[in-house]
Amino acid sequence: MKFESMKGFRDFLPEEMAARREVFRRIERVVRRFGFREIDLPSLEEMKLFEVKSGEELVDQTYSFEDKGGRKVTLIPEQTPSRARLLASEKSLNQPVKWYSTSKRWRYEQTQRGRLREFYQTDVDIFGADSVESEAEILAVVVEIIDELEVSESVDVLVNDRKLLEEVLENKGIEDKRTVMETIDDREKMSKEEFFGELVDIGLGKDEAKKVEEIVSIKGKFGDKVREVEETVSEKNETLVRMKQLEEILESYGIADRVKLDMSIVRGLDYYTGLVFEVFDKGGELRAICGGGRYDELVELFGGQSIPAVGFAIGDVVIEELMRREGVWPEERLRTDVYVLPVSKDVRNRALDITKKLRDEGLVVETDLKDRNVSAQLNYANYIGAERVIIVGERDLKQGKITVKEMESGDEKLISLDEVVEKVK
Amino acid sequence: MKFESMKGFRDFLPEEMAARREVFRRIERVVRRFGFREIDLPSLEEMKLFEVKSGEELVDQTYSFEDKGGRKVTLIPEQTPSRARLLASEKSLNQPVKWYSTSKRWRYEQTQRGRLREFYQTDVDIFGADSVESEAEILAVVVEIIDELEVSESVDVLVNDRKLLEEVLENKGIEDKRTVMETIDDREKMSKEEFFGELVDIGLGKDEAKKVEEIVSIKGKFGDKVREVEETVSEKNETLVRMKQLEEILESYGIADRVKLDMSIVRGLDYYTGLVFEVFDKGGELRAICGGGRYDELVELFGGQSIPAVGFAIGDVVIEELMRREGVWPEERLRTDVYVLPVSKDVRNRALDITKKLRDEGLVVETDLKDRNVSAQLNYANYIGAERVIIVGERDLKQGKITVKEMESGDEKLISLDEVVEKVK
Numbered sequence: 001m002k003f004e005s006m007k008g009f010r011d012f013l014p015e016e017m018a019a020r021r022e023v024f025r026r027i028e029r030v031v032r033r034f035g036f037r038e039i040d041l042p043s044l045e046e047m048k049l050f051e052v053k054s055g056e057e058l059v060d061q062t063y064s065f066e067d068k069g070g071r072k073v074t075l076i077p078e079q080t081p082s083r084a085r086l087l088a089s090e091k092s093l094n095q096p097v098k099w100y101s102t103s104k105r106w107r108y109e110q111t112q113r114g115r116l117r118e119f120y121q122t123d124v125d126i127f128g129a130d131s132v133e134s135e136a137e138i139l140a141v142v143v144e145i146i147d148e149l150e151v152s153e154s155v156d157v158l159v160n161d162r163k164l165l166e167e168v169l170e171n172k173g174i175e176d177k178r179t180v181m182e183t184i185d186d187r188e189k190m191s192k193e194e195f196f197g198e199l200v201d202i203g204l205g206k207d208e209a210k211k212v213e214e215i216v217s218i219k220g221k222f223g224d225k226v227r228e229v230e231e232t233v234s235e236k237n238e239t240l241v242r243m244k245q246l247e248e249i250l251e252s253y254g255i256a257d258r259v260k261l262d263m264s265i266v267r268g269l270d271y272y273t274g275l276v277f278e279v280f281d282k283g284g285e286l287r288a289i290c291g292g293g294r295y296d297e298l299v300e301l302f303g304g305q306s307i308p309a310v311g312f313a314i315g316d317v318v319i320e321e322l323m324r325r326e327g328v329w330p331e332e333r334l335r336t337d338v339y340v341l342p343v344s345k346d347v348r349n350r351a352l353d354i355t356k357k358l359r360d361e362g363l364v365v366e367t368d369l370k371d372r373n374v375s376a377q378l379n380y381a382n383y384i385g386a387e388r389v390i391i392v393g394e395r396d397l398k399q400g401k402i403t404v405k406e407m408e409s410g411d412e413k414l415i416s417l418d419e420v421v422e423k424v425k
Numbered sequence: 426m427k428f429e430s431m432k433g434f435r436d437f438l439p440e441e442m443a444a445r446r447e448v449f450r451r452i453e454r455v456v457r458r459f460g461f462r463e464i465d466l467p468s469l470e471e472m473k474l475f476e477v478k479s480g481e482e483l484v485d486q487t488y489s490f491e492d493k494g495g496r497k498v499t500l501i502p503e504q505t506p507s508r509a510r511l512l513a514s515e516k517s518l519n520q521p522v523k524w525y526s527t528s529k530r531w532r533y534e535q536t537q538r539g540r541l542r543e544f545y546q547t548d549v550d551i552f553g554a555d556s557v558e559s560e561a562e563i564l565a566v567v568v569e570i571i572d573e574l575e576v577s578e579s580v581d582v583l584v585n586d587r588k589l590l591e592e593v594l595e596n597k598g599i600e601d602k603r604t605v606m607e608t609i610d611d612r613e614k615m616s617k618e619e620f621f622g623e624l625v626d627i628g629l630g631k632d633e634a635k636k637v638e639e640i641v642s643i644k645g646k647f648g649d650k651v652r653e654v655e656e657t658v659s660e661k662n663e664t665l666v667r668m669k670q671l672e673e674i675l676e677s678y679g680i681a682d683r684v685k686l687d688m689s690i691v692r693g694l695d696y697y698t699g700l701v702f703e704v705f706d707k708g709g710e711l712r713a714i715c716g717g718g719r720y721d722e723l724v725e726l727f728g729g730q731s732i733p734a735v736g737f738a739i740g741d742v743v744i745e746e747l748m749r750r751e752g753v754w755p756e757e758r759l760r761t762d763v764y765v766l767p768v769s770k771d772v773r774n775r776a777l778d779i780t781k782k783l784r785d786e787g788l789v790v791e792t793d794l795k796d797r798n799v800s801a802q803l804n805y806a807n808y809i810g811a812e813r814v815i816i817v818g819e820r821d822l823k824q825g826k827i828t829v830k831e832m833e834s835g836d837e838k839l840i841s842l843d844e845v846v847e848k849v850k
Contacts, residue, residue, distance in 0.1 A: 001473075001477070001727075001728055002513075002514075002728050003471070003473070003474050003477075003510040003513065003514075003727055003728065004510070004514070005466070005467050005470065005507075005510070005511075006467065006469065006470070006471060006496070006498070009467035009469065009470075010465075010467065011464075011465075011466055011467070011507075011511050012464055012465040012466070013464060013511075013515070013518075014462030014463060014464055014524070017462075017463045017464055017465050018462070018463065020465070021463065029787075032789055033784040033787065033788065033789055033790065034784065034790075034791075035761060035789055035790065035791035035809065037439030037442075037443070037759065038439060038442045038443065038446065039436075039437055039438060039439055039442055040435075040436075040437040040442050040445070041430070041436055041437070042430050042431065042434035042435065042436070042543055043468065043500075043529055043531075043543060044431065044434065044488070044500070044531070044543065045430065045431070045434075046428070046431060048426075048428070049428050052426070052428075063469070063492060065490035065491070065492075066490070067488060067490075067533065068533050071431070073431070075468075075469070075500075082430075082436075085428040085429070085430070086430075086436050086438075088427075088428070089427075089428075089429070090438070093438075094804075094805060094808040094809075095795070096794050096795060098791075099439070104468055104529075106468075106469070108492065108493050118467055118468065118469065126794065128795070129794040129795050131794050131795060131796060133773070133793070133794045133796075134794040137794060140781075248774070249773075249774070249777065251774075252774040252777040252778055252781070253777065253781055254781070302426075302428055303426055303427050303428065334462065336460060348558070348674075349673070349674070349676075349677040352674065352677040352678065353677055356565075356677070356678055356679070359458040359459065362454075362458065363458065364457055364458055364460055365458065365459075365460065366459075366460035366523075368558070369521050369551065369554040369556050369558045369559040369562060370520070370521060370553070370554050370556060371556060371558075379519075380519060383519040384460065384519075
């Protein structure tokens, strides 16, 4: 019988997992510096939790089933509903609540480029702050993550505000804003002509459709474009004032020129209530690397008080594609500080003693477990990426010495047994 | 509508997760020093993978269901079958293969003390080595983990060898070894009298039952008890020679007196082929904290070549119970290096600038996101466990200064703005 992992699921061997850990480590290091705290929530929740926010259609794309107790349950496709559930029940949390978590998510979808059935995702949220400062902080985290992953040259951080888009549409005399925004959200799947045709199909006059085209084409340096929009909307507009404040705070973070305004960013229809943003590769080849925004009405849906929220999620699948393409995916190799090589069974216990002492110093140390000869052991030491090999031989031992071999240079040195720990650590 | 997490599933708030992380970190630090490498495998596998090893009865206690493509799938209750699957398909791995992974497992069981439906487990295995050295290494890892978790005084590491038990039974003239071992495995659920009765019920004469009672009562210092068994079995017995070697190697690790021989340890019937061990709290109140052994025939079952294996697993539920009981569970609190406190909106950007600089130094820093007054901010700083608060006020700023408040002592110092990073980091 032959067994395989299922389509859309991945096995990570040590070299692969070490690279992935390094990526998570860099993301989480940034997030922690900003004062976000790790939480952990169940992988399995009652299905009704996901129906609140997403409706039945999205739940259809999850791993949902009836458990042996007759409960309808879902392997979480995202963590936001669980966070909202927890916030609704934990009334004593001091706000702002700043949470992150890197864990697995599952979706029952056709697997394709950038989309798997099991993937890792880091979710980062601020709950309980409706300030523009909290939005700037979230954007600063995103920009720093991009820097840490060494892809800053290859991506655009595209920001919009749903309210601003609505107001601009209104100002331009577009009445059915909701349907128009739905169409804008579908825009990237269409050609320019199809998009125009679709706008006309949903009832816009050609002039109106042209105006919408103009609006969604606004894209460029954040500050410049905010001022461009200013000419369209009245200056007293609250959202615009907020966006100008956002620019000012981004300046303080030194990242105002790292963010673009893109009036075509909508991110679906329900859920988001203000700021929305996405990170795309400049080539436009890949799916969004990261996305988020403000969703002030969500927690209330889950039975809690009204709690404003802003956050984002970054998955491991698309960022890996991008980092590999850009040649910055961490090197996939094994690393070992020391391999201790007993040349024969007779010196095994002495070798073990050295092994133990070096491990006690915190070094990663392996030794022979298969009673192999010297050359087989050297091969293995090489395979596990040992930096140094300590050769424990009978003759050397009689003089109280062992040989330390530097694997990269091949240099060998005979040193006194008493000095091993001191010299090697 | 009110939502809750399901019975047997846990929500971990930041304080709780920080403590759990610390426990995982200590376990993994030990494991990594011994040269074990992290792997990661799917959480969902085809159900047939679990039927190979465990039979239908155990699969009944899993979360198994039919996915939307009609595949019977199982949320993994353990990682060993997946490891065997991977080993069977990856033919080019250099042996010994030393893997660990800390991840979630699921069981559909009645929840009770020490048993939840979702739990974390660290699995540690050496594949490809049948040596007694590999068994000693696994035991050394277990003992060091116990030390790192500060529970060494409260637990017993109980070791046995299934082959030795079989040989001793044979030597004592017991014929139906399999049924007797099944009964021994159930022994802890019975009183002394019930156990004796059960042995008679399965067909042993009273003398034979007494002999079995004697054998399973052998429990004590590893070396002493091995010599006690020696008197029962012929000295040339291979397993006994191996156990004496094991003792010798454990001496080299300095842990021979940390391990007890306990002839009643069986660990179920199929699966294990030699060494078996369990870690129990000395009070005998809790379930096994950790268990493992040698299982040389498993990988072959999954279609691979024959690969010897020895390993163990440690879950998070029982170890937490024990560490809490012993008062050594890590403190559950939030920690923050610095809170930067702008006394008014006017100095917000200056505060942000300081915040950014300190974060760039790798410190965990928070600042105001809710436009709060000084006292509300100090409360929050206290809540997040800030070590220091930097108070940014207009008057101080005019002199190019800020105030640093040490939260524990309450001491305040006025320092120059230029020195902030230097003084605080």
